[in-house]
Amino acid sequence: MFNYIAQWYKEKFADPHAVTLFLFISISFALLYFFSDLLMPIMVAIAIAFLLEQPVQRVMKIGMNRNQSVLLVMLVFCIVAFTAIFGLVPVLWQQTSNLIQEVPNMISKGNSYLMTLPEEYPEIVTESQIDTLIGSMKEKLLQWGQIILEASVNSLSNIVALLIYLILVPIMVFFFLKDKDEMLANAIRFLPKERRLTAQVGAEMHQQIHNYVRGKVLEIIIIGIAATVIFVLLGLRYPVLLGSLVGLSVLVPYVGAAVVTIPVCLVGLFQWGFSAQFGYLLLWYGIIQAVDGNILVPFLFSEAVNLHPVAIIIAVILFGGLWGFWGVFFAIPLATLVKAVINAWPSTSESDDLVVE
Structure with a gap:
């Protein structure tokens, strides 16, 4: 058993380049798993910067230097993002509130329709089955109501998190784009040669x-x-x-x-x-x-x-x-x-x- 494991280890990890890859992936996964809440704004900023890198490269082709290109792309991105957020979120909130207020009426109509099924299809559906179905639906609705209540109680922390994203993420995106080459060079210094x-x-x-x-x-x-x-x-x-x-x-x-x-x-x-x-x-x-x-x-x-x-x-x-x-x-x-x-x-x-x- 131990000889087999030792042989497998020698076969798969004989290459030092493979060991470097394994350690890099393991450390990255561990950091994300244990510190995902803390690192998530950074990961979001990296993802957005990664997505905006191509527009920056295209703007540089028309004659602007990198700093000017980054400023222009970030300005357009912030305008579009904040317009979408503050234009779309209020509408979504209003329609969600209206839908939640209409849920009791929908449930009442649904129950009325279900109660007519035993009369129309007595050979297929019975009243006891309908009662069981309605009871399970009420149970699920109570669970969803508790989830919504907990979400509303935690809304203050969600608002704080949203403010962090709206303020810190654009700043990090700007510097990730502006100092990309320098940051990559500093990060590569910590990697092994293999x-x-x-x-x-x-x-x-x-x-x-x-x-x-x-x-x-x-x-x-x-x-x-x-x-x-x-x-x-x-x-x-x-x-x-x-x-x-x-x-x-x-x-x-x-x-x-x-x-x-x-x-x-x-x-x-x-x-x-x-x-x-x-x-x-x-x-x-x-x-x-x-x-x-x-x-x-x-x-x-x-x-x-x-x-x-x-x-x-x-x-x-x-x-x-x-x-x-x-x-x-x-x-x-x-x-x-x-x-x-x-x-x-x-x-x-x-x-x-x-x-x-």
Whole structure:
């Protein structure tokens, strides 16, 4: 047993470059796992700076130096970001409040409809089954009510966290962009010289993460705006709230679309019932999902590494459980990182060659 483990260790860790890669990934994971709450604003700033690096490079091509390019890009980014935040958040808050106030009325209508089912379909549904269903629904609603109450109690800390993000993150993004080369040079000084595999994985992930983050942001914006416009044209209630949910649902492939379908269908059902208008809603919602899956995703992520759907779902569950929203957002790049490390890790034959040398 111990001889087998020792042999496996020699085969997999004979290359010092592999040891460097293993230590780098282990230390990074440990820092994120134990200090994720403290490091999250820094990680968000790094992600935004990474996304804005390409616009900075394009502005530099027209003749500006790096400092001027960074100032211009940051100014445009802050204007767009703060306009979106302070223009969209009040509307979302208002529509969410209205929807919460209408929930009791929806529950009453739903209960009335369910109580008519035993009379219409006595061979399929019984009154005891309906009573059990209504009781379980009330239980779930009480649990959700407690969650909402706890969220409102903790709103002060959430507001403080939001202020930290709104003030500190743009400042960090500015300096990450402005002093990028100097910061990278200082960071590289702490890495061992045997870092060939680390550099290989980093080079592979650089383009993949950039393509993913850029594509995912564009996908959220396009799908969110398209869904909002269609909901407004159809006359659906709470169009901005539901459209934003549909846009954010693309963060979690496969699962997100299925989950967001529930509130969209429920709001449409309570508003129109089983009518032609409700059918149009389902038709257009299906078209949005079809365009997203068959046209938008292949176009935006054509250069991304292909991952099996099961691997994507496992990555979403694992990293989402570890780091919440940002874990879900970066689940696919992190899964791609795992795949890149596995592909770059020296095989048994390569390790044997190193030992012979």
